[in-house]
Amino acid sequence: MLDHRAADIKPTDALHHVVVLAYDGLCTFEFGIALEAFALPRPEFDFPWYRCSIAGIDPEIRAMGGFRVATDAGIELIDQADTVIIPGWRGADVMPDAALCDALRRAHARGCRLVSICSGVFVLAASGLLANGRATTHWRYTDRLHAMYPDIEIVDDVLYVENSQIITSAGSSAGIDACLHVIRSDHGAQVANVVARRLVMPPHRDGGQAQYVEAPVQERPGKSIAAVLDWARGKLAEPIEIGEMADFSGLSERTFLRRFREGTGMAPLKWLRRERVLRAMKLLEETSLPLGDIAEQCGFQSMETFRIAFRDIAHVPPARYRNRFRVSQPA
Template sequence: MIVDENSNPFELGCATEVFGLRRPELGFRPYEFGLCAARPRTLMRDGFFTLTGVAGLALADAADTVIVPNRPDTWVARRAAVLDAVRRAHERGARLIGFCSGAFTLAEAGVLDGRRATAHWQWADEFRSRFPAVRLEPDVLFVDDGDILTSAGSAAALDLGLHVVRRDFGVEVAASVSRRLVFAAHRDGGQRQFVERPVPEVRDESLGPLLAWAKERLDGPLSVASLAARAGVSQATLHRRFRAQLGTTPLAWLTGERVAYACRLIERGEARLDVVARRSGLGTAANLRTRMRSQTGLSPSEYRGRFGPGRAGRDRSQL
């Protein structure tokens, strides 16, 4: 991860938590993580503290994944040395990640032209005016455009970080990391950045108990109607609550949970697609293939080859 003058400590902390900590419970170390900067002393956001003792930018030249710096003063040009490091990383095929205003760093380096990206909603107009060649998607949590990934502000850095872990090592490893973070294992990148959370006037309308109940019954005939019946509300009311609290629909949430469970079954060694489809509630092997391809970009067989027993990346580490 590159840090630069006035970088945000929060996203630095998110990256360290997701990629930098040892994970003895996994039995292997998913990543080798390091910090680097253009100068020996880097003053962090608003002068909160000065970062010293980190490597120079040469560290980024050897990394498989480079997280670029983000900062609140988006109008201030990034250091030329930092932009050059980003360009070199892109040219040699490294994966690039921009948290929050990190999209400005990527765009300023010229690697986002013609590409999809997102950033914090409050900077959408500025970003569009400065970088019209970038296909900005301002109302989502994160964008995975292959070798360049960007996230919206604050907690969306954790969403994107866990998405990267899931992409690299599968659902089981990502779920383990999320449990350590006490954070949702998966929020789809297409969810809205700003989710209204109305305060209940009389009774608790949290979806938590309903979601927990549904997750225990994914192999059953769950439907939006049955979820609404369990919650004791109409389907229209259930849709409103899902939109307000999760930024998605009941059906999309249910399908996502079933695909995630199917992935876990495959990772644990279940090779029979009809069994995976039945136990995850996806019904048929054909529907399983369609849904997995849509949500993970992989067919069941491709997912097994990448994340099946003994193949979940346990023999490799990434910087």
């Protein structure tokens, strides 16, 4: 059993109330993600988990697959929520009722966190809460979202975006990453990692990771792109040139660049920068190393470049990240 106090994580006095919306035509997988993350009992923890309720926004709710869903109450539950999750939506062109939009606006105004999974972003967009802000959704819906709501800055090809207490996630399974991000924000890295292991998920995939890769990595004589990635991760403390990566792959530099982008969704230097920050995040969570040593071990040439890269990807300075997610080490 994980010692919540040993991890120096302080639960709130009252249980954090997560309200999951249910609607006729409910997206079953997205709904299941929310319940798995927040409603499932967690006997591995010695502290109370979230309180999770289902709010029905329609008189009768039939989910995809043909089964009916029982709810705890109606739309009024939103007024009691600390976090509201919108697990998909029944159609991009189906406008939510004014009462639902009003309830979401009230919730956000009092500081409630709002989370959409996949097409659930269209409910938040219709409420006006995403106007002039950043958001994402499944790559299939980004063009439609832009056409309907041109005032939203749509960040395509990412797993999730957090902006002003609103988290929007990409297609279906990216909702798991968004929910783990919520748990990580509320309870810290150690707790989120335990939940991820139970879900058989990576403990942390940052929101900026590509949600979709247009073409798979194609094998050719020589080493695969996957082998290059493993090789580079083992050398993050050192300067790494694109030419070195191409040589290791056994490809010409031009072919390597094309294959790398196909396989990762980004250019090699951007990928290296992200991997260095991910390594730094792990060291900040698990060690007491000074920031300068962490920057050096992760291949940053100066503290300034380290801080800029870290803030750009983690959205907080390194010191604040450590204070937020530090896992206490045994004495």
